[in-house]
Amino acid sequence: MRKLLFESLIKPTLTEAPPSPADAAVEELAKTLGKQARRSLGRSLSIREVDAGSCNGCELEIHALNNAFYDVERFGIRFVASPRHADMLLVTGPVTKNMAEALKRTYDATPGPKWVVAVGDCGLDGGCFAGSYAVAGGVSAVIPVDLHIPGCPPSPSDILAGLLALLDETNRPARS
Amino acid sequence: MAAFWQDILKDREAEPHGGWQHHAIDESEWTETAEALDGETAVLLGLWGDRGTIRMALLDEATNDVVVLALACPDGTYPSIGKHHAPAQRLERAARDLFGLTPRDCPDPRPWFDHGRWDLRHPLGEAAAEPADGAAYEFLAAEGEGLHQIPVGPVHAGIIEPGHFRFTANGETVVRLEERLGYTHKGIEGLMAGASLDRAASLAARTSGDSTVAYSLAFARAVEDALRVEAPPRAVWLRALMAEIERLANHLGDIGAICNDAAFALMLAHCGVLRERVLRASEAAFGHRLMRDRIVPGGVTTDLDDEGIDTIGLMLGEIRRRFPALVELYDNTASLQDRTVTTGSLSPALARRFGAGGFVGRASGRAFDARRACAYAPYDTLSFEVPVLMAGDVDARVWIRIREVEQTLSLVEQILDRMPAGPILAEPGKPSGPREGMALVEGFRGDVLAWLRIDEDGHVGRCHLRDPSWFQWPLLEAVIEGNIVADFPLCNKSFNCSYSGHDL
Numbered sequence: 001m002r003k004l005l006f007e008s009l010i011k012p013t014l015t016e017a018p019p020s021p022a023d024a025a026v027e028e029l030a031k032t033l034g035k036q037a038r039r040s041l042g043r044s045l046s047i048r049e050v051d052a053g054s055c056n057g058c059e060l061e062i063h064a065l066n067n068a069f070y071d072v073e074r075f076g077i078r079f080v081a082s083p084r085h086a087d088m089l090l091v092t093g094p095v096t097k098n099m100a101e102a103l104k105r106t107y108d109a110t111p112g113p114k115w116v117v118a119v120g121d122c123g124l125d126g127g128c129f130a131g132s133y134a135v136a137g138g139v140s141a142v143i144p145v146d147l148h149i150p151g152c153p154p155s156p157s158d159i160l161a162g163l164l165a166l167l168d169e170t171n172r173p174a175r176s
Numbered sequence: 177m178a179a180f181w182q183d184i185l186k187d188r189e190a191e192p193h194g195g196w197q198h199h200a201i202d203e204s205e206w207t208e209t210a211e212a213l214d215g216e217t218a219v220l221l222g223l224w225g226d227r228g229t230i231r232m233a234l235l236d237e238a239t240n241d242v243v244v245l246a247l248a249c250p251d252g253t254y255p256s257i258g259k260h261h262a263p264a265q266r267l268e269r270a271a272r273d274l275f276g277l278t279p280r281d282c283p284d285p286r287p288w289f290d291h292g293r294w295d296l297r298h299p300l301g302e303a304a305a306e307p308a309d310g311a312a313y314e315f316l317a318a319e320g321e322g323l324h325q326i327p328v329g330p331v332h333a334g335i336i337e338p339g340h341f342r343f344t345a346n347g348e349t350v351v352r353l354e355e356r357l358g359y360t361h362k363g364i365e366g367l368m369a370g371a372s373l374d375r376a377a378s379l380a381a382r383t384s385g386d387s388t389v390a391y392s393l394a395f396a397r398a399v400e401d402a403l404r405v406e407a408p409p410r411a412v413w414l415r416a417l418m419a420e421i422e423r424l425a426n427h428l429g430d431i432g433a434i435c436n437d438a439a440f441a442l443m444l445a446h447c448g449v450l451r452e453r454v455l456r457a458s459e460a461a462f463g464h465r466l467m468r469d470r471i472v473p474g475g476v477t478t479d480l481d482d483e484g485i486d487t488i489g490l491m492l493g494e495i496r497r498r499f500p501a502l503v504e505l506y507d508n509t510a511s512l513q514d515r516t517v518t519t520g521s522l523s524p525a526l527a528r529r530f531g532a533g534g535f536v537g538r539a540s541g542r543a544f545d546a547r548r549a550c551a552y553a554p555y556d557t558l559s560f561e562v563p564v565l566m567a568g569d570v571d572a573r574v575w576i577r578i579r580e581v582e583q584t585l586s587l588v589e590q591i592l593d594r595m596p597a598g599p600i601l602a603e604p605g606k607p608s609g610p611r612e613g614m615a616l617v618e619g620f621r622g623d624v625l626a627w628l629r630i631d632e633d634g635h636v637g638r639c640h641l642r643d644p645s646w647f648q649w650p651l652l653e654a655v656i657e658g659n660i661v662a663d664f665p666l667c668n669k670s671f672n673c674s675y676s677g678h679d680l
């Protein structure tokens with residue numbers, strides 16, 4: 001029974017529509033990103049995600065990068081549990097004053113060379129939370145940022161495209 | 177039958193605000209109500225500060241009546257509710273941090289949102305500058321032979337929100353968990369004060385990303401309650417459609433994530449696909465994957481066309497086809513059940529006492545569902561069941577989600593079938609004087625409460641949003657006791673409390 005179940009679930013059904021142009025674009029994007037990462041780093045890309053005060057919307061879409069539609073791991077893009085294993089910090093949210101120190105410490109714990117990507121409208125300048133007594137500002141108010149991916153939240157494909165744009169600037173030195 | 181507060185409150189005319197009972201009461205009534213909160217049918221729905229006033233919302237579970245009680249605090253203090261009723265304690269601590277209102281005899285004098293990093297104290301009350309010192313937080317002591325502490329967070333290992341967990345363990349076994357939250361405190365209620373309705377609505381939509389529809393709906397309905405306007409019928413039905421789609425997406429995500437934390441990744445993979453289908457259908461039908469900013473005071477901003485209806489229909493069809501096999505897989509996988517059954521058990525008594533909503537409450541015998549209890553449109557005319565279980569463990573919380581997915585599929589079908597035609601937005605207008613309004617809305621996680629006061633100029637004077645997590649977080653501390661540390665992620669995921677919604 002189990003076997004049957006697995007098969008019926010895993011096998012693509014005959015009725016499955018061919019991948020839409022959008023899906024194909026995502027695939028293309030992720031592949032290039034993986035390649036670029038290998039070229040720049042000589043290996044796959046390890047990302048540590050840090051929520052510095054987001055509403056959790058950005059996290060949902062970053063999460064989606066791991067679902068079977070995007071499945072970024074197949075291209076050598078991995079989310080890691082510790083900043084010490086990371087090449088890149090993917091930071092979301094307006095940085096709250098209550099999180100500023102934790103973010104700074106996470107940055108310091110990430111070995112160079114490293115990149116910082118700020119995700120979402122909040123990550124740029126605090127978004128609609130800017131000016132609050134509890135908000136320090138965008139990500140760059142606390143740590144240096146290499147790239148910003150706008151959106152509220154940016155879709156998984158936007159995030160992929162953003163990461164690619166960063167690695168594409170092959171000349172850009174990572175911070176050490 | 178009369179609600180439990182009716183014997184306590186003195187006879188007086190109810191104040192003319194919105195569709196709920198509002199009473200300004202005195203200290204003796206306040207204290208007597210506090211003492212009655214541990215009664216059989218009494219539930220604390222919320223407690224929040226304002227300049228010089230403290231308010232609480234109550235529910236009587238027997239009659240489903242809701243009341244808001246306001247107590248003036250001319251000297252900045254009031255008798256603590258938390259002293260009599262533990263679920264109020266964190267709310268009181270938050271109100272003190274924000275407004276400087278001190279609960280007299282509150283058993284817990286420690287700050288909650290204020291981590292000593294804002295450069296000022298009581299930002300929403302008589303704000304006073306104070307250099308940020310980030311003073312250390314005093315965790316509760318746990319003493320005994322062989323105990324050790326494990327601090328976790330605020331930055332966690334996964335792609336999740338920040339918060340701090342302090343475990344005290346004896347070997348593998350957790351003897352105490354203490355949470356420290358407030359890391360994502362953005363000052364949403366401060367930003368809302370004085371904001372236009374549009375700006376406040378967009379802040380409400382960004383209070384908790386996974387519940388953006390629920391928050392927008394709660395805020396919009398509170399505004400409509402205050403201004404006595406009604407959204408057009410088509411808007412009401414479109415709102416319910418979005419709310420159910422949001423529930424569907426989140427429950428599917430949760431079921432997969434819980435199983436994944438029990439090291440059963442297959443389920444995550446399949447549920448993740450279904451969740452993505454829901455988000456893509458939302459994008460196609462409403463123009464945003466999370467349906468953010470679609471619900472506004474007065475109605476909705478996006479209409480649904482035939483193409484949108486077809487996309488949602490296809491998505492429903494796929495879930496109907498694939499979901500039963502996943503349920504069977506969950507039910508028949510012994511290694512998975514071994515992790516979820518009897519893990520993290522929440523007793524019905526505790527769930528009731530804290531008025532726990534959503535799957536946390538319903539997996540522990542508390543049947544409350546705002547869609548049923550408040551019967552707001554269009555749920556008063558839709559047919560659905562509210563699943564309830566008694567076991568209270570991780571397994572029960574998974575099953576409640578599974579049953580709710582099934583109910584939601586049927587609700588979406590009913591809504592699509594009966595969607596009325598017509599306009600989707602009415603102008604909310606301006607009040608003739610200050611007006612208060614409130615709404616209780618069932619999000620995927622439980623009931624979201626929105627209370628607000630609109631000033632004469634049409635701006636928000638004060639708005640309070642109470643996430644269901646306020647009454648679920650403390651219970652997570654209770655259920656982990658006696659479980660092994662390795663089961664914490666599983667328990668935590670099965671609660672899936674919101675950080676941002678709680679921290680505001």
Ligand code: SF4
Binds near residue numbers: 058
């Ligand atoms: S950009 Fe939008 S989704 Fe991301 S944290 Fe900010 S409000 Fe939330």
